Amino acid sequence: MTDNSDTTTGASQHDTGRRNFLKKGGMLASAGGVAAASSTLGMPAIASERREWRMVTAWPKGFPGVGTNAERVAQLITEMSDGRLTVTVHGAGEVVPAMEVFDAVSSGTVEMGHDASFHHMGKNPIFALFTTIPFGLVGNEYAGWLLHGGGMELWDEAYAEFGLKPFMACNTGTQMFGWFREPIETVQDLRGLKFRTPGLGAAVMSQLGATVVQMPVGELFQAMQSGTVDACELVSPFNDIAIGIQQVAKNYYAPGVIEGSTIVNAVVNREKFNELPRDLQQIVRTACLQGYTDSWAEYTYKNAPAMRKLTQEHGVQLRRVPEEILRAMGDASNKVLTEMRDDGDELTRRIFDSYLSARGGMKAYTSIAEQGFLNARSLDYDYPS
Template sequence: MDRRTFLSGATVAAASVATACADGSQPAGSSPAAPAINRGVKRLRMVTTWPANFPGLGTAANNLAAYANAMSGGTLEIRVYAAGEIVSAFEVFDAVSEGTADMYHGAEYYWQGKSPAFNFFTAVPLGMTAMEIMGWVESGGGQALWDELSGQFNIKPFQAGNSGHQMGGWFKREINTLDDFRGLRMRIPGLGGNVLRELGGAAVTLSGGEIYPALQSGAIDATEWVGPWNDLAFGFYREAPFYYGPGFHEPGSCLGVGVNLQVWEGLDADHQAIIQNACRAANNVSLAEFQYQNAIALKVLVEQHGVELRSFTDEMWARIGEIAEQVVADTGNADPFTRRVYDSYFEARNTMRGWGRISEMPYLAQRERAIGG
């Protein structure tokens, strides 16, 4: 892909006319010269919530920048800064909102203190899968609501990554009954943390780089992070041998990019289009990477490191479902705007569930029966 892909014919034609008529005339019968683009490089600083070059999360931000830089033909340069290089992980939103940085890459539910509506643009317990949230944002009205939400904070948002279905987490001890959640200190952000609290546990929010030391020191008893690919990289198996899945809390976690609104509005139309499509490309590549790399990493965890896979019981799922429904509904009714997001989200989820019931769900079940093993 190159920069010309994103220039409309009308834009090129307008540029040609402007160049040809710059002196107010054009010799009859002559062909106008090709327009010369003469502008400086637009440099943007993107801060992230991730450790430098962290697989899947940090590299999604790197990919986005690389795609945008390449497609611009050298006229756009996005430089990526890991958490802590300019601001800490949880300060990136304010940095972009206030103009200290131009862009961020992170998970929107980190900003739930600004508005509970942000949860719906990452993941909510028993909510949308990765493909479903992509469908809602791109085609079901989600982007317009997200624009309205982030616009209140001087930010223009985009999807720019998805980790797919996340695992339930790493535990130092087995979780066999609902009572085992009582008193459990677990790193789990977002509304999943609210569910854990209702189960009697203590939810802790930590950035990625803080998790392993907390697990090692005993400050927490368990942690969720993402899935096998990222979890292997952090080495959680060395501290907590029991690996539970699937997770209830993040069935398809959207990662977001936010651009300072004045910066966004100050960009040329072609640079805006490049950033938007670089975000889409990063989103697609991210989901593909997680789908494949999680499978490879899970094999390594089990076969090389002796990780014990566990599942929550049906009794746990039933209770989690009851709690999750109430937690998400309470969040959705927090204020009139969040209620609009909640209604749109679940209208889209329920619409897509109807298709899923006769497509992927039965197909995957039948495929497992057919191929066995």
């Protein structure tokens, strides 16, 4: 904006004000000294105020990827605030069970949590859209929708009812379809299969006849080993190798259409967040966003060597999901999502409309840009290795 004020008049007013101030200097000195002393005394008290928060998580303590992401976010908040806001992390079961993070933060039992929104579809099925849905958004598209397409505002509105403030804190990137004891070739092979998967992927697999089992990450190895489940969808090589499922299943399938990109969130008790001064609120936001980009980069880089280790050292067979199954899953996804939107309330429909509009628009460009580039990069030609 152009400033059209009279600078000469402004200078004159400044000089007059300065002379008046100097004339009154003696009279104001004692009052000013008191004011200055009061201000000086007040500042250290504000600056030295310390807050201690607890963060509960859905992951085993120190679990690679999602677990260490929680610890990094907590450390960032603590360091960026110079200790004014200290966050201590607790693994699943240390304070509350893995699937009770949402309730613990909502009730104010703890100040902060770290899990995935699709764990809490019992509160509202629409929460799944803020983690992942079958055939949904990939990582860069998710960030686009949330940060620039109105998704974050809708998420905040959906969680406000429960006294929570959500933040995108982690992205695992595109996941794998899952681990299977026996190879799968047709939709018939899924019928009666005891399959662990969370979120809307569970509803889709149920449509195809699978018997869906829900359980936390920390219970998966035991379940696969004992036969409680026949197959499971976890994350991707970097995480999966740490669980050790390669010891009890050798068929590893891609692409991971159930979770094309998965957001893990940090949630803060809304009342506690609103009590923070604005700079600490921004520190929490910034630390979570840094955690999102850092985790995405970590998964991208570490999945490749983990996959090599699985196939070359553990005898894992990397397999592609048959097209018949992929098409059937796409049709089942359409049915599940359509019913959810039609049966939902006004907020549910607004979230769906925003998500699907973003998916349609970005999918058109992604198929031209990223997918086109990746197809070209996969061609047979000479290149340094």
